[in-house]
Amino acid sequence: MEASTAGHPILRLQGIRKTFGSKVAIDAIDLSVAAGEVHAICGENGAGKSTLMNILAGIHQPDAGTISVRDRDVQITGPAEASRLGIGMVHQHFTLVPSMTVAENIFLGRQPRRWGGLVADRAAMRRAAGDMIARYGFDLRPDQRVRELTVGQRQRVEIIKALAFDAEILILDEPTAVLTPAEVDDLMNVIAVLRDRGRTVLFITHKLREVTAVADRVTVIRHGRSVGTRDTAGLSESEIADLMVGRAVFLAERKQVPPRTERGDDRLTVTGLTSLDGRARAVLKDVTFGIRPGEVLGIAGVEGNGQTELAEALTGLRPVTSGRVTLDGADITAWSAGRRRGAGMAFIPEDRLDRGLSPAMSVAENLAASNYGRGGLVRRGLISQVALRRFAADQIRRFDIRGAAPETPVGTLSGGNMQKVVLARELAREPRVLVVSQPTRGVDIGASEFVHRQILAAAERGCAVLLISSELSEVLALSDRIGVMLRGRVVDVLDAADATETRLGLLMSGGRAEVAA
Amino acid sequence: MNQFLFAALLQTTPVLLAALAAMFTQQANILNVAVEGMMLTAAFVAIAVGQATGSVGAALLAALVAGLLMALVFGVVTLILHADPLVAGLGINLLAAGVTVFMLERVYHNPGGLRPDSFPELWRIEADWLAAIPVIGPALSGQSIIVYLAILLVPVSSIILYRTPLGYALRAAGEDEAAARAAGINVPRVRLVAVLFSGVLGGLAGAQLSMATLHFFLPDMTSGRGFLGLAAMLFGGATPGGSVAASALFGIAGAAGDRLQSGAIPNQLVLALPYLAAIVALTLSKAGVLRRVRTARKVKAAA
């Protein structure tokens, strides 16, 4: 492959469009990447970044638009074709075999052979891997087993895998999502080295610090469209944040928010909450806040900063290493999920199919789960079918769950209606505390409005609500106070009046909030 | 003592072959409970064909083919028709038992077994220089060629598994399917190859059972040796070295059990040890004690 002259576009996308069923992932994206540059792709979750990169890697085919590599129009039909064109991709979720060595992983599926093609030439593999490692200056040995490597090292193995066969263009998908700060610095150095070696690097991120640290140019994508490409020299993080933050309008709005002091004592308090994951890394660090009855505390932040873990810790689905959670004054830190629910806690999880519902079971049974104690559903130990059907029909009506009868298997409903089932079940409990995470993900506009109104109504009935969402406008519309979560910490809690989109966007993306709002 | 070691090696061999058979599929993440059925079918076919043709070579070949065919059924049903491997495997065992007894009743009119009056001898290797080797020599000399094949298969399996592209593909498919697919490996095809391998090895095990010392076939001749091999494989962490060590252990225990007819230790306890050992090994590895032991994967089951 001939080297391209530096500065000339090595990769150009025009008018790329991609839909999955009725969902438009990419509306119209134009992208031009110069040879030998480091180009960052920035945007919020769901903006379309990963889909775009998957198209480049040959995993998806665009519905419309053209791709040209080195001034030639191409069709990237699959990963093999992408590799042939010199495009290598490092995915967010590693595809490494833990028990095999670095060299073996690099050459998986394409081992050099010996003895008439029967046996793999391990010496050659080791040598070639060693050469590549040296070329990029990585701190790896070909014989190390992947399971013994740190996450940062594994990522470097993935990078070599992607580069191993003369790839000129390297795509990194959210590479720093799983790295510690020190490892992130290492990666930035690696990217610089790659550029020095003449490679073109495309990397997806939502962290502005990285963009300004190592990228030459940045393209911002929002809601499936490219909103602009800028040189990073002289670009400030807040300018990037401005481009990134969405401006979707939600109809529901918080009415007359009474001052906090009128609400009484905190119903739910969280003090110094810390939780470690399986590899003893802190996923929650010293989280502290309180929520009063009738108050909505919104937690903004890009996904992956500990929100899931926070919700799980509060609802009893994840153990905490230190800290306290109290509900109405009682210390519930060690309580089981069932016990917390009994004390009035309700949970709308972020992934309704994963945690919120049993898709195979009926609407009625999903509605009734954990609600059997109320409303005369159970008489003398047996569930009354009549009462169950009536209860379900009631909720279906109240929550406008379309296309559902009590016996309908819940998995056949649309996303918005499934979410309403979860909502109905949790709110039927008249909870004292509601933990709700990403309530309108994958839900159409109409149902989203309904969901928001229900959440606000619950708050008005005195429920203390913790709203976790990566959709900034949603948080802004519903919350009395807003906290931002970053790397397992709640970095700041602002009153709704003081929180602007820009300010929050900056906090979320790891930039430093400026003094002037 | 020599006789004891000879008997131990004789008992170890079918278990070892079953363990190696189960190992290949285990590395591809398939819990192979059908080894028993493959062995049984092969044992029967060996005697039937040997009697009909008078040729040991034909009998041996037929046994391998029989094991392969059973494995093919298992593989097709499980990998292409997406049946549950556990249920299908147990079904293969039932099918093998049913088919063999049916043939005994129908074709040979003797449900008690197939005992040919004359039967070609399975090739043996017997040599003075072999017997002269200290300790294991007398145990080795005089064994059938299948025993030697089995011993040879241990390093060969190791080479196949750890040094050939096929072995890499197989292990990747079993350990991380996503990584295998990303590397362009055809996962179902590679699994099928593993299943077919296990069929051939199971066939060899069956042939050894029916032809090595006895040359007749009895219903339920395998009496759990396939599962014993499975247990040995699990206990040995699904590696060739572990499998042979565990199989040898069980073989020695089995031969010892035969000897200690009366005595403080009941025969059944000795026979039960392999299964208990497998459970203990799995628990310890899961609990993190034996970190390097390969653990058995969960099996998809019917709804």
Next chain:
Amino acid sequence: MSTTRDMPAPIVADVRQETRQAALRRRARETWTASRRPLIAVALTLVSGFLLVVVVSDNPVLAYEQLFFANFATPANVGNLLMRATPLLLIAVGIIFSFRAGIFNVGAEGQLYVGAISAAAVALSLPALPAVPLILVSMAAGLAAGAALAWIPGQLKVRFNVDEVVTTLMLNFTAMLLTSYLVSKPLRDPTAYGATSRLLPPQSHLPQIPGLPTASIGFLIALIMVPVAWLVLFRTPWGANLRAAGSNVRFAEAVGVRARSEIIRAMLLSGGLAGLAGAIYVLGTGHRFEQNFSPGFGLIALTVALLARLHPVAVLLTSLFYAAMLNGAAYMQITTDVPRSLVSLLTGLLVVLMTVEFRRRHRAKVRKEVGA
């Protein structure tokens, strides 16, 4: 705080109220869809069997007739049919509970054996007790033994996440060897030939069903389990929680179900039922413990349960169907020249075919790991 405490004005949704006819039609449709795969598997198997019989026998029609209908020819045959179905039904109900809870207990054979020998041991050691308490205590012993054996793999699963399929399979052999030892030494009947226990005291024998001299009330006990199981599974909160744990364990945990407890309970229940089946066999049919008394009831019951798509009522049909085939094989062999092993062969074929997906869809893995 706002004074309005109501929910926002509801938009009247179109709740389809089902008429009784529509409900019946829907149920019929659901049953048909659910039974399609087992029916196809059974049909294929029976057809293959018939083809084999045609090849093998001069009178294939008579043979197949005998296979099924001889079971109803005399009260004695009917009694035998019920007795054959009893352990299948009991074990299958247990399997339904465990599989629906997401735990795959394939150790029924071992649990059956320890249940049988425990019942026998207890009955033999308390000959002075009158009938009713003796029977009750012996059955309780069998149930407890089966439950205890199943408890071990259950604990290993929830504590260490050890695959229960492997542990229950291994324990099958262990249990069978244990009972083999017990019946060859301590419990052995010195006057009898072979490894078998002494004859159990006469008051431990289960009473017969009037009119069916060969059938004991053990069948009635098994029969009762069917509606009880159905009620518990589909009409109690516990059953709903169990099914939730089995269909989506993360959902169950999120709504407060303790998945670990459910798993252990499911194992105890399924092990207990298998143990009870062993006790009923020993008290009602064998009247002594014989090694190898089971023609693979454990595995066949698994077939029966899966064929019934894990539904308690359907399992009554499939266990009777299977028992008919098993006994029918003997009748067939007596009357015609078709060997009884045909049924073993067909059983194997059926099991192999049973879980095949004729559609090309890949089943999603619904089971999840237990615990964090």
